[in-house]
Structure formats: structure tokens, C-alpha cells
Amino acid sequence: MTGHSSWVPGAAGSGHDVDHLPYGVFAHHDDDPRVGVRIGDFVLDLAPVGASDMVPETDTFAAPTLEPLMAAGRSAWSSVRDWLTALLYDPSERTAVEPHLLPLSEVRLLLPFPVADYVDFYCSLEHATNVGLMFRPDSEPLLPNWRYLPVGYHGRAGTVVSSGTPIRRPCGQRKAPSDAAPTYGPSRRLDFEAELGFVVGTPSRLGVAVPVADFSDHVFGVTLLNDWSARDIQAWEYVPLGPFLGKSFATSISPWVTPLAALSTAWAPLPGQSPEPLPYLQVAEPAGLDIDVAVRCNGSVVSRPPYRSMYWSPAQMLAHLTVNGASLRTGDLFASGTISGAELGQRGSLLELSWGGRDPIRLDDGSTRTFLEDGDEVTLSATAPGARGGRLRLGQVTGRILPADDP
Amino acid sequence: MTGHSSWVPGAAGSGHDVDHLPYGVFAHHDDDPRVGVRIGDFVLDLAPVGASDMVPETDTFAAPTLEPLMAAGRSAWSSVRDWLTALLYDPSERTAVEPHLLPLSEVRLLLPFPVADYVDFYCSLEHATNVGLMFRPDSEPLLPNWRYLPVGYHGRAGTVVSSGTPIRRPCGQRKAPSDAAPTYGPSRRLDFEAELGFVVGTPSRLGVAVPVADFSDHVFGVTLLNDWSARDIQAWEYVPLGPFLGKSFATSISPWVTPLAALSTAWAPLPGQSPEPLPYLQVAEPAGLDIDVAVRCNGSVVSRPPYRSMYWSPAQMLAHLTVNGASLRTGDLFASGTISGAELGQRGSLLELSWGGRDPIRLDDGSTRTFLEDGDEVTLSATAPGARGGRLRLGQVTGRILPADDP
Numbered sequence: 117m118t119g120h121s122s123w124v125p126g127a128a129g130s131g132h133d134v135d136h137l138p139y140g141v142f143a144h145h146d147d148d149p150r151v152g153v154r155i156g157d158f159v160l161d162l163a164p165v166g167a168s169d170m171v172p173e174t175d176t177f178a179a180p181t182l183e184p185l186m187a188a189g190r191s192a193w194s195s196v197r198d199w200l201t202a203l204l205y206d207p208s209e210r211t212a213v214e215p216h217l218l219p220l221s222e223v224r225l226l227l228p229f230p231v232a233d234y235v236d237f238y239c240s241l242e243h244a245t246n247v248g249l250m251f252r253p254d255s256e257p258l259l260p261n262w263r264y265l266p267v268g269y270h271g272r273a274g275t276v277v278s279s280g281t282p283i284r285r286p287c288g289q290r291k292a293p294s295d296a297a298p299t300y301g302p303s304r305r306l307d308f309e310a311e312l313g314f315v316v317g318t319p320s321r322l323g324v325a326v327p328v329a330d331f332s333d334h335v336f337g338v339t340l341l342n343d344w345s346a347r348d349i350q351a352w353e354y355v356p357l358g359p360f361l362g363k364s365f366a367t368s369i370s371p372w373v374t375p376l377a378a379l380s381t382a383w384a385p386l387p388g389q390s391p392e393p394l395p396y397l398q399v400a401e402p403a404g405l406d407i408d409v410a411v412r413c414n415g416s417v418v419s420r421p422p423y424r425s426m427y428w429s430p431a432q433m434l435a436h437l438t439v440n441g442a443s444l445r446t447g448d449l450f451a452s453g454t455i456s457g458a459e460l461g462q463r464g465s466l467l468e469l470s471w472g473g474r475d476p477i478r479l480d481d482g483s484t485r486t487f488l489e490d491g492d493e494v495t496l497s498a499t500a501p502g503a504r505g506g507r508l509r510l511g512q513v514t515g516r517i518l519p520a521d522d523p
Numbered sequence: 524m525t526g527h528s529s530w531v532p533g534a535a536g537s538g539h540d541v542d543h544l545p546y547g548v549f550a551h552h553d554d555d556p557r558v559g560v561r562i563g564d565f566v567l568d569l570a571p572v573g574a575s576d577m578v579p580e581t582d583t584f585a586a587p588t589l590e591p592l593m594a595a596g597r598s599a600w601s602s603v604r605d606w607l608t609a610l611l612y613d614p615s616e617r618t619a620v621e622p623h624l625l626p627l628s629e630v631r632l633l634l635p636f637p638v639a640d641y642v643d644f645y646c647s648l649e650h651a652t653n654v655g656l657m658f659r660p661d662s663e664p665l666l667p668n669w670r671y672l673p674v675g676y677h678g679r680a681g682t683v684v685s686s687g688t689p690i691r692r693p694c695g696q697r698k699a700p701s702d703a704a705p706t707y708g709p710s711r712r713l714d715f716e717a718e719l720g721f722v723v724g725t726p727s728r729l730g731v732a733v734p735v736a737d738f739s740d741h742v743f744g745v746t747l748l749n750d751w752s753a754r755d756i757q758a759w760e761y762v763p764l765g766p767f768l769g770k771s772f773a774t775s776i777s778p779w780v781t782p783l784a785a786l787s788t789a790w791a792p793l794p795g796q797s798p799e800p801l802p803y804l805q806v807a808e809p810a811g812l813d814i815d816v817a818v819r820c821n822g823s824v825v826s827r828p829p830y831r832s833m834y835w836s837p838a839q840m841l842a843h844l845t846v847n848g849a850s851l852r853t854g855d856l857f858a859s860g861t862i863s864g865a866e867l868g869q870r871g872s873l874l875e876l877s878w879g880g881r882d883p884i885r886l887d888d889g890s891t892r893t894f895l896e897d898g899d900e901v902t903l904s905a906t907a908p909g910a911r912g913g914r915l916r917l918g919q920v921t922g923r924i925l926p927a928d929d930p
Contacts, residue, residue, distance in 0.1 A: 232680070232681055233679055233680055233681045235767075238764060248763075251763070252763075259762050259763060261696075261698075261705075261759055261760060261762065264696060264698075264704070264705050265696055265705075265760060267760070267763075267764055267767075268764065268767055269676065269677070269764040269765050269766075269767050270676070270677040270678055270679055270767070270771070271677055272640055272677055272849055273639070273640055273680065274639055274640045274849070274850055274851070274852045274855070275729060275849050275850060277729070284729075284730040284848050286847035286848050287732070287846060287847060287848070288846050288847045289668075289671060289672055289801065291668075291671075297671070297798070298668075298671050298672075298801070299801075300801045300802070300803060300846075322682060322684070322691075322773070323691040323772075323925075323928060324928070325694070346847070349847065352668055353668060353672060353674065354763065354764075354765075355666050355668065355763075356655075356658070356659075356666060356674075356761065356762075356765070357645060357674055357675065357676035357761075357765040357766060358676050358761075358763070358764040358765020358766070359676075359764065359765070360642075360674075360675055360676050360677070361843070361844075361846065361847040361849070362847075364677070364847060364849045365730075365847040365848045365849055366729070366848075391704070394696065394705070394706075394707045395707070396707060436768070437768075439694060439695050439707075439768065440693035440694060440695045440753070440756065440768040440769075440771060440772040441691050441693050441694070441772045441773075441928070442679055442681070442682050442768070442771045442772055443681055443682060444681070445681045448681070518730075521730060521731070521848070
């Protein structure tokens, strides 16, 4: 199907052709926010399209959230995607559809769905090893459980924010190993973490595990995710119950959710798992995703983390998350953990890029960074193979650091 | 005001007189669920009362959740409590009010509010010490941060269930220290944790900390909470990111939320904090709560944890939770962590009562327990001083263990 492009001007080769079609929620002038789909540099306003006789009638898109669409389930996702593809591919639909295209520059993009529960995993062998070396220098970097299960924890759902939301530098307790006692103040080691987030559409029942094979029935799509982290707060607080205030001040996600169906040709083999996982975690290959991420700080590329290097697969995360019978809700979000490859330029956090602050990195303007400074803007972007050749461009996620609000 | 009781038969001396008035959500026959308040062994059906000319008109109570009332804020909570007290105290109101009283035995009690974010703390010095001794026998039981901050973590909001919901024994990975590798199967060390939960009504803005002094502006009320725990799953998974599947299968809360205003005379001094907390954690005394908890297993009292022994106060938990600028939402729930006193019979978990399974406890029927068996029913109850003398009875939370659903 290579070369079959939308009639929408500029869509061909943009990473936002008919093989992508990510969903988002937008506001246009003073109208109520509603659901749109991206094509080229336009948003197709889906509420009037869904109410028209162009397609099977639906009011799924009049909501200020993707939640009704997400809750509609896999067969609904599939038929909506089919009719959207037809409308945006077939030139004979142009006259009817074009009035509902809005230039991206004229809309504000909002948080695409209210997050129910947010779980963050720790799926990169390289990231877990790097953090272990820095946080626990006197012991084995990789803990004994790491190769047996995708380690994860719950984060704060209420502070998941949309791309563009400014990030206030958090205050809290910090204590360097050499300090006698902690002090209160703004974090001095503010960091990003480049991650992929998986968005649950179809819920599951309490007490019933979701097997790896059912991944695509439950997962609606994918976002980029920046798990902002205050390393000094985190290092002091995290034993024994895990990260808390070092992470809970903000987590940014992209405004566009790429449907899982758009990634059908992006699956790639996992790097290899040893020992063999327990049966409930065994997956058919290819189980990984060939997604290339780029991290920019003030426009300078500081890292290019490769998602295909991740040890644990998305379906393994979901199966593990529910193996104890924990139920899923529409709007649950689970993230991969920091994506770090084996090379220096592939590490997905400043903690790893600067090796805990020891080795500053250089930006294009000649300035250096160990951790983030006030005013810094961090942007994650990513591409994945599209089903019609070329690469899809996943929705960017960006955020700028505001100074601490310290009394 | 001692001795001033409601005209409702049986309310006097029941722990559910006009000085208590906990809120819940109930279903009666096939009617839509709605908000009620408990008085004696009755539920006052608040939707018709709120729509009548007995009180200022409100539709807050027609919802199938306490959320609208919780979101209405402290002055609304106060005026609703004032008119409820007047209606249920003044005998001249009896004729108008009595038709809206439903016997408790005729209603089903539901989850009182949808939980937004659920945070669990670790505020008992005795519990943290006991767990440290068992989980990390080769090091100091209390970690260096424990006396400087209320250690906490996020739990799974979507699996907070109402009292009476059966608890399916979870499956997962378990590994004893002597095992070479983990195995998959039902938890063999299923436990309860007796806790108090604090329910947030008034939200706060992202980036703005909530000081200790604002506790009563944000917290709507209190529930009993059982943080079911699978100790074998937890012990294997919890490093370095904290408890996850060992806790996320279910957390039970009582169907009744006791308003904070009902606990005005229950405040008691903290046992003492050393070192002195950082300024953002300093509280005016009395900052603790004189609440006596009882834990029953199949009817036998197995523990009587005293809440007044807790090291960290409720206001300190809330201030710490938000000190990094994390926002609050209506429906946020934060819990104290296991309540354990200094004596053996005051420990709030089987892990501590049986000392990791070493010392079985005996139930009234002569059987013994180290951890929970299938069919066991655990019930938490509690009392607190009421403003008119006597003690309030907090809403019980109960749950029975179902066998694992292991294929």
C-alpha cells in the first residue's frame, strides 16, 4: 500500500498520513473541547463528522475526552479507523470532509483523557543497571527480581498533565550522603525520563488476570511520556516503599494517542530474555516495538533512546500488572520506564547522561547541563514504521521548567 | 451537651447518635443509589430531604456518590451537618423526617465515593520497626529517612472496594530466600493491615503545597481501611520501587465516612517526635487521634491497635504529600499505614502478630493462624470519643477470603 496517501494537502510523507491517525482532544475558539484526529497539519473535527451521514452515527466524539471512544472497545476502534481512513483517502469525500478540517495552529490541544490509575515500569535493562550503579554503589546494580518480572509501581494519576503544561521545580526534603540531616528546598537535581505510555481502553474484572495474548483487546494506544524526576528528593525518600514525591509533582504525556492499530508493522523482536519468563509472561515474538525516540533540551538533541532495546514487552507489563487479579479501568495508563539503550547517547535521563552529575553534557549553544535549569524546555519526539512505508511521527511531549515557588 | 440524643429510636448510646452522622451511599430495592446519613440503625435518605422545604434546597444527595458533597467544601459540610443535627435532634421535626428513615437491614451499602488517587503511608513507628526487623534482618530496622518524613507511596485506586466485597486470594510470583528461583501460584502469606483512611474533599492547585494548618479545609472525613497484603509476593517484588502486586489486588474501606467535624473531641497528643520535624511538618498539638481499633478474624478479636500511638499525624501526611506541589482532587484517599502499638496484642497485621509466621495466634474456636486461610473473614471496627460524651462507632470494614482462581 506504499504511496497511498490522503488527499489532505501536506499529509503525504508528514508522518501523519492515513496510516497514523492519532486521536486527541482540542479546543477551538470558545467552543466546547471535543475529539479530533490528526491528518497532516490539520485536526479533523470528529464531532460533526460523527453526527453527519458520512459515517455510522455516533456521539462518541462530542465528549471533552477520548474516554467514550476508548471504552467502546476494539471492534469499535477498528470500524472508526476504517471509516476515517476511507474519508481521508478517497478524494470523492473531500468536499464533504474538508469543512471539518481545522489547522493545528488554530486549536489548543488538551489532556486527551482523565488518567484512572498510572503505573510506571522499569523495563530497560540498561536504565535499571545505570540507576543501580549510582543509587546503590556498594551492591549488585540489578536486583535479584529484575529478570523475573517487570518491576513497577503506582504513580500519581492526578498530576499527569498534557504536553505544554509548565513544570514547577518541586520543593522537598533533600539529603546528600555527606549531609548529617535533610534540608528543605527546591530540587537541585531535576531530571526528565523519556518513556512510552500505554493507554487502556477496555476494562477488566476484579479478580481476573489479563493474559499476554489479550493485550490488543485492552490497549487503545500509545503516547510519549516524560516522567519528570527530582533525583535528590527521590534518593532520600525512596526506601523502602519506592518513589513518591520525587516523581508525583508532574508527568507529561503527548496530546495525541497513536492507536495501537497504527503500529501493526512496528513490532520487533525483544533483545532476548534470560532466564525464560514464567508461563504467564511468555510472549510470541515479535513482542517489542521499533520506536526511535529523541530527547531535546532547548532544541539540542541530547539523547536518542531506542525502544526496541527494552527488555520487557508491553504485553508482559499488562499481564504482570493484572496477574494478581487487579482490575483495569478505561483510562489506566502504564508506562515503560526510562528508555535507555546501551550507548551513552541513548540514555533516557540526565541522571544517566551526566552520570549522576559527574559528566556535564553540552548543548548546541555551548552551555552545559548536569540536571535541568529553570527555563529549560524538554521535548520528546519519536518515530515508528508505518504500515504504508515511511515512518509515523508520534505526538511530541514538551514542558518548560518554572522556578520553584519557595517562600 | 452530654445526654442530648436524637429522637430516633435506638440512637442514644449506639455510637450513631447526632454527634456522629457518618455519610454513605446506599441502594434500596431497585431505586437509584443515593446519599444517606446513619442515625442509630437507620439510614436517613437525604435526597428527598434535600429536595424538601425542611432544609435549604440541594441536589447534592441525589448522586450515587458522596463526591458532590465532598467537593462542596468545608462551609457546606458544616451547614449540612448543622441542619442534619437540628432535624434529628428536635422532636418537632419527627413527623416530617421519619418517613425518610430506612432500616439499615433494608439497604445495600456501596462504595461511598470513586477514589481518585490512593496514597498509603507508614506512620507507625512500631509497625515500621517490626517490618524492618523481618524484611531486612541484617540491617537497622528503621531506615534513615523514617523519622524525618512520613514515608508513603501510591497504591491502586481502581481496586479500592467497599466493605463486604469478597477478596480473591491473589496469584503471583513468590520466592522464599531459600528458593533458587521464584514460582507462580496463590499467595501463601495473605494478610490484613488495619489502617485509618482520610478522604479529601476540597481539591488543591498543581504547584501549590497544602500547609499543615489547612488540613481541615481539605479533609472531608475518615474511614477504616484494610490494606490487604500478600507478604510473599510483596517481599519478592518490592525492591527497589516499593509494594505493587502484593497490595494492588484489593483495599477495602468502610461504607460510612465519619465527618472530620464529628472527631472534634478525638484529637490527642502525638507520642512525641524526635528529631523535631522540618518547619513544613510542624503541627500544633493535639495533632493525633484517640481512636481505638479492633481487628476480628472470624469473630475472634486478634488485635486492638491504638491510633493514638501513631508517630506521624494526619496533617503531616497531607502536608508532606503536597509539599512538592502535587495537587489534590476530590476523592483522593490517603491512609495511615498499619496501626501497631507497642504491645503484642496491638499489632495491626498478621505478619507482626505471628512474627512472620513463627508464632501462630489462636482464635476463639481453638484454630490457629499465621496468615489468612480461604474463608476467613476479617472485620475492622473502631471507636472514638464523641463530642457529647460516649464513643462514636466508626463504620466497620469487612471482607472474606475466596480461594485463588488458579488455572
